[in-house]
Amino acid sequence: DESEKYTIPKFTANDIKTGLKNLTGTASGPDGLTVKAAKLIPNEIWKMIFNKIIECGNTPQSFKSAKLSLIDKDSTSSEPRDVHAIARWRPICCSNVVQRLF
Numbered sequence: 001d002e003s004e005k006y007t008i009p010k011f012t013a014n015d016i017k018t019g020l021k022n023l024t025g026t027a028s029g030p031d032g033l034t035v036k037a038a039k040l041i042p043n044e045i046w047k048m049i050f051n052k053i054i055e056c057g058n059t060p061q062s063f064k065s066a067k068l069s070l071i072d073k074d075s076t077s078s079e080p081r082d083v084h085a086i087a088r089w090r091p092i093c094c095s096n097v098v099q100r101l102f
Helices: 013-022 043-056 097-101
Strands: 066-072 089-095
Touching: 013 043, 013 097
Parallel strands: none
Antiparallel strands: 066 089
16 A cells, blocks of 8 residues: 555664774675765765665665675695686675765
8 A cells, every 4th residue: 555655764863984994894885985985975965965865765776785805715725726626716795985984
């Protein structure tokens, strides 16, 4: 029923402060923004951006992509190994920092 739509609450300054505090890691996503750089942006700017996303009701396209990297599980081994063996690799997926904060 259309009259029973769920309302998403708006972001508060405290939400942004808590989110930035809990944002860890150094890896950037496809957009290249680092956690360090994200923490330099004023909380009020983040609040305006995120509340505009909620107001528009559309998920940004950048939230739908991530950067996948394959890490060799045993990069210290000097023994020759089959680079095509799937068990050799560990996938790491990094989404955009903005998406992680949202």
